[in-house]
Amino acid sequence: MTQELKPHYDVVIIGAGLAGLALSTQLLKYAKKTILLVDKWDDPPRPTQKVGESLVQLSGYYFSKILDLEDYLMVNQYLKYNLRFYWQTGTGDDFWEDVSSSSIKSISNIATFQLDRNHIERHMMEKAKKDERFQFLGGVRDIVTNLSETDEPHTIAFNKGQTTCTWVVDCSGRGGVLKKKLGLEKESPIKHGSTWCWVEGLVNYEKFTDHTHTEVLMDRSRQLTGNFPFVNATSHFCGKGRWFWVIPLHGITSLGLVYEHASVDPTEVSSAKKMIDWVCKDWPMFARDLPNRKVVDEGRFISYSHDCKQTISKHRWAMAGESGRFTDPLYSPGSDLIAIYNTLVVDAILTDDKDLLEEKVAMAEQVERAMYEAYVPTYEVSYNALGDQETFTLKYTWELAIYFGFYVMPFINQLFTNRQYMQIFLRRFAIFGPINKSVQQFLGDYFAYKHENGIKGPSEPLNIEFYSIQPLKESETLFYQIGLTLEEAEDQTEKHVERMREFARYIYAHCYAAVLGDKRVLLNAAFVKSLKLKDTKFDPEMMKAHYEQFTQSEDIYDWNLNPFALEPFIGALVENTTAMPV
Numbered sequence: 001m002t003q004e005l006k007p008h009y010d011v012v013i014i015g016a017g018l019a020g021l022a023l024s025t026q027l028l029k030y031a032k033k034t035i036l037l038v039d040k041w042d043d044p045p046r047p048t049q050k051v052g053e054s055l056v057q058l059s060g061y062y063f064s065k066i067l068d069l070e071d072y073l074m075v076n077q078y079l080k081y082n083l084r085f086y087w088q089t090g091t092g093d094d095f096w097e098d099v100s101s102s103s104i105k106s107i108s109n110i111a112t113f114q115l116d117r118n119h120i121e122r123h124m125m126e127k128a129k130k131d132e133r134f135q136f137l138g139g140v141r142d143i144v145t146n147l148s149e150t151d152e153p154h155t156i157a158f159n160k161g162q163t164t165c166t167w168v169v170d171c172s173g174r175g176g177v178l179k180k181k182l183g184l185e186k187e188s189p190i191k192h193g194s195t196w197c198w199v200e201g202l203v204n205y206e207k208f209t210d211h212t213h214t215e216v217l218m219d220r221s222r223q224l225t226g227n228f229p230f231v232n233a234t235s236h237f238c239g240k241g242r243w244f245w246v247i248p249l250h251g252i253t254s255l256g257l258v259y260e261h262a263s264v265d266p267t268e269v270s271s272a273k274k275m276i277d278w279v280c281k282d283w284p285m286f287a288r289d290l291p292n293r294k295v296v297d298e299g300r301f302i303s304y305s306h307d308c309k310q311t312i313s314k315h316r317w318a319m320a321g322e323s324g325r326f327t328d329p330l331y332s333p334g335s336d337l338i339a340i341y342n343t344l345v346v347d348a349i350l351t352d353d354k355d356l357l358e359e360k361v362a363m364a365e366q367v368e369r370a371m372y373e374a375y376v377p378t379y380e381v382s383y384n385a386l387g388d389q390e391t392f393t394l395k396y397t398w399e400l401a402i403y404f405g406f407y408v409m410p411f412i413n414q415l416f417t418n419r420q421y422m423q424i425f426l427r428r429f430a431i432f433g434p435i436n437k438s439v440q441q442f443l444g445d446y447f448a449y450k451h452e453n454g455i456k457g458p459s460e461p462l463n464i465e466f467y468s469i470q471p472l473k474e475s476e477t478l479f480y481q482i483g484l485t486l487e488e489a490e491d492q493t494e495k496h497v498e499r500m501r502e503f504a505r506y507i508y509a510h511c512y513a514a515v516l517g518d519k520r521v522l523l524n525a526a527f528v529k530s531l532k533l534k535d536t537k538f539d540p541e542m543m544k545a546h547y548e549q550f551t552q553s554e555d556i557y558d559w560n561l562n563p564f565a566l567e568p569f570i571g572a573l574v575e576n577t578t579a580m581p582v
């Protein structure tokens, strides 16, 4: 049946994926606008399974609270149990014998979910279709947009007709309809690939063991890790510059290998079968299970990251989701960026005043770019650190604390659209650019040093609680800072900046202590104060000479954190290598 198009819509959205449907849901809830959503497929999502399942706090909050889908999520999707990271300590054949972990044992107070993407997209589509302001048109090809730079509306034409609209938002994912039309493509410095698949049933790696059921239940490591089903986490089985994900969905399990090209040859993992074989060699415990599973679907990108020169314009067009920028799936920022971009796009669509719109759009572009760019060093510079529990624990707790304070706290206080706050925020956030780059380079080099010198992690499984790192634990308290006034939010941001400065100091000091095999390094006030947060290089000889200047100093540094949180690693490095004199 051919559908009648209206002569004009307030908003035309191209692409009915996660971004386009979330934007439709948000607009229907918060703005009285008419929407035409178009997609190249007749009835998306197609039966093929969609990748991009794990939500973290910001996107968890967005889908459950802002889009008000909490009831749906609680009933239809798995509640997620944080992110868990694993390393092999022995042969990697038995989960309860050979595996070290770093994780958070308590469940997040901001609910996060493992999304069956096809299920939630179908739900949002059905819900939107019940609203008379919304119209969906499938099977749309050959889209031609004629973007207006005056008060006149845009025109948009395709195989099934044409119409006009006030705003066009491109959510066509990798189709990149507007990006291509406007020549806004930009290369990303991140060169990583991924092969993934879905297999039937639940891959519960807690069962990959020769231990009896009772032994597993009574394992003393549970004193640290507890009893929540580990498999409900996004589980990361790590190695140098790579990780293998296990994500449970109802009736199927999502599995994927993500890698930097320097660590895994893409041709060796060019299909689900090859990827599973590769993983079973890398992590032998998976050979107990995966070769017997039926693969229900699969996918692959050799290089998935991309940037964009501009994603929103005063001339009433915007992009959201993968049609604009995409960095990396590690820590699942994809849906977070959808949440942030959609929120800024809705705010712009709700702004009629032209001057105000121009100011808002300029700020939105800055925020969108800053949110994206802050992630780049995380993926570009120190991805190798995935290969070592100590280095990665420092990296992740640092990044997660930044995330809780600079992403989650402003988002749950609805401050991303508050320009006054955002101006201060961007200044504060900018302080972190150089510090973050320096920390990431330092940790990447620290890992390379350990790797080149054959320094292995602990020979017995070690379970690290991320919240034993105090700045991260304190950052989590920001989840409860809700309904803040502007002054209160600024105050929290200021405190967070100070917290993170101390955290950077601790990361450097810990690595010095580990390299020099001397815990006193961590208490030496004169030395700790001498560390330059934006410019500390990892070079063992230089580090030794630097510390030697302060060995006579007796003042104790007054930390607000426990400097011995990662004590098991101090000394181990010197015991393990002949490369460094004590």
Ligand SMILES: Cc1cc2nc3c(=O)[nH]c(=O)nc-3n(C[C@H](O)[C@H](O)[C@H](O)COP(=O)(O)OP(=O)(O)OC[C@H]3O[C@@H](n4cnc5c(N)ncnc54)[C@H](O)[C@@H]3O)c2cc1C
Binding pocket: 014, 015, 016, 017, 018, 019, 020, 038, 039, 040, 041, 044, 051, 052, 053, 054, 055, 059, 140, 141, 143, 171, 172, 173, 174, 175, 176, 177, 194, 196, 256, 301, 304, 320, 321, 322, 323, 329, 332, 333, 334, 335, 336, 338
């Ligand atoms: C390996 C990998 C793992 C990931 N894991 C996670 C994760 O755990 N958590 C997370 O949050 N994110 C993750 N992501 C990111 C996540 O997949 C994306 O953020 C998300 O899928 C983007 O949704 P979207 O709506 O922009 O694109 P899509 O879902 O791809 O939707 C685009 C829509 O546009 C339509 N379309 C395309 N071209 C045209 C055209 N020319 N005309 C009309 N319609 C068109 C398509 O049919 C489709 O319906 C991952 C990404 C990768 C690569």
